[in-house]
Amino acid sequence: MGGRFPGNPLPRIRTTPAYRLVAEAIEKRILSGELRAGEPLGTEAELVKQFGVNRSTVREGIRLLEQSGLVRRDASRRLWTGLPHYERLASRTSRALVLHQATFRELYEAALPLQIATVQAAVERATPEIIERLEANITRMEEAASDPAAVASLDREFHALVGEAAANRVLQLAREPSEMLVLPTTELISRHVPEAPARVLHAHRMYVDAIKRRDVEAGRLWARRHIEDWKKGFERAGRSLDAPIDRLYLELNR
C-alpha cells in the first residue's frame, strides 16, 4: 500500500461508536439545561426513535452516563436525569489517587491547607445545631477513648461534621478525597502511639471551642496542629510519608 495518499499523512479517521454519540447527546441536553435534574429522560423506546439506533445501542449509551449520576434509575427502573453525586465523586477521586500511587506526603501537603480552610469556614458559619452535634461526638469519644477502632470512627464522624459546618461545597469536594485517605490511619496510629487518642480529643475540643467563640485564628491554629499531629503520629507509628498510599484504604471507602 505504500504511499496511500502522497502528501496526506493518513487522516486517521476515528469513527466514534454510536453508543458514545448517544451518551454525548444526552449529556449535552442535560448540561445545556434543556433537561433539568429530576425530569424524566423518557423510555428506551423513545430514545431509540429519537436517535435512530437500536435499543442495545441506546442502553450502552445510558450506561456510560449512569455511573456518573447524570442519569439514574429509580425504584421503578425508569430513567431520570439527575445531579452528579458528590460523595461518589470524592471516593472516586481518592481511588484514583491510590491507583496512581500518590504518597502520604502529597496527602499531608494537601490536607493541611484544606483542613485549615475548612475549620476557618466552620468557625465563621457553624450553626448551633451542628455545634451541638460536635459536642455530642466529643462526649462519645471521651467514653470510648480506649478503643482505637471507635476513636477512628468517631474521628471520621467529627471531621465530616466540621466539613458540613463549613458549608462550602467546593471546599468539601476538594477536602474529602484526602480526608478519606488520612482518616483510616487514625486507628493504626492509636494502636502505636498511646497518647494519640487524648491528643485527638483535645484538638477536637479546641476546634469546638474556637467555633463557639468564633475565633478564626484559634481555629486555624488547631487545625494546623491537628494535621501536624497526625503526621507525627504517622511517622511514630513507623510509617514512611513517602510510601504510596496503601491499596488497603480503598476498601475502607466504599
Next chain:
Amino acid sequence: MGGRFPGNPLPRIRTTPAYRLVAEAIEKRILSGELRAGEPLGTEAELVKQFGVNRSTVREGIRLLEQSGLVRRDASRRLWTGLPHYERLASRTSRALVLHQATFRELYEAALPLQIATVQAAVERATPEIIERLEANITRMEEAASDPAAVASLDREFHALVGEAAANRVLQLAREPSEMLVLPTTELISRHVPEAPARVLHAHRMYVDAIKRRDVEAGRLWARRHIEDWKKGFERAGRSLDAPIDRLYLELNR
C-alpha cells in the same frame, strides 16, 4: 397487607441487575490488584464465559467502567485495564459543582488556600526546565497583554505549569476543579478592568521570582494577592460572588 413481617422492617429485596454485577466484579479485580493497569482485560467472549451472561450484558457492564477510565479501548478496540484519568476527574468535579449551583464565593474560599499551597510546593520543587517554561509564558503574555482572550488563555497555561511544578497529585486534583472555574473569568475581568492584565502579569512575575529564589513566604504572599486580585476584579466587573457559577463555564472545560 399491613404488618407483613412483624418486627422485620421489610427486607426490601433489591435485585442488582446483572450488568452491574459484572461491572463490580471487574472493578474488584482491578482494585484488588489482581488485574494491574495496562493488562488486557480479555475479549468480550471470554468475559461472557467467565460470568455466564449474555454478551449484551457484558457490554453494558463494561460501559459502566469505561467512562471512569478503569477500562479503556485502545485503537484496536480491544479492552485494557487502565488507571482512572485524572484530568477528566477534575472536569467532572467542576461540572458537578456547577450543576449543584455552587457559588463563586465558595470557589474563592477554596481556591485561596489551594493556590497558596500549590505555589509553596512549586517554590520548593520547581525544576529549571519548568521555570524556563514559566518565563516563556510570561514573555508571551507581555506581547499579548492587550488581547483579553490571549491573556486568559496564557493565564490558564501559566497556572497549569505552576500546578505541574508543585508535583503533588493530591493537591493537583484538589485544586484543578476550582481553577477550571476561576480561570475562565479572567477574560471577562480583563474586558472590564483595564489594569487587570498588567496585574496578572506582575503577579506571575513575582511567582517566578519567588520560585527562582526559593522564597516560600514570597510565593505564599503573591499567591494570596493573586487570588484576592481575582476576587476584586470579579466584583469590579460587576459580578456577584454569591451568584451560582454560570453554566456557561461548563463548555469551556471540555
Next chain:
DNA sequence: TGCGTCCGATTGTCGGACAATGCAAAATGA
C-alpha cells in the same frame, strides 16, 4: 373511599446475526 385485581408498558436479559476492521499468519516477490 378504600381495596384487590388485571393489563399494558417498560426494563433486564437472552440468543443470534452480520459488516467492518485490526492482527497475524501465509503467500508472494525480490
Next chain:
DNA sequence: TCATTTTGCATTGTCCGACAATCGGACGCA
C-alpha cells in the same frame, strides 16, 4: 533470506427479535 502483500480469522459495533419480571395505572368491587 528477507520484505511485502494477501488472506483469513477474531473481535467489536450494531442490529433484530424475543420473553420473563415487574411496575404503574386503570378497572372493578365492596
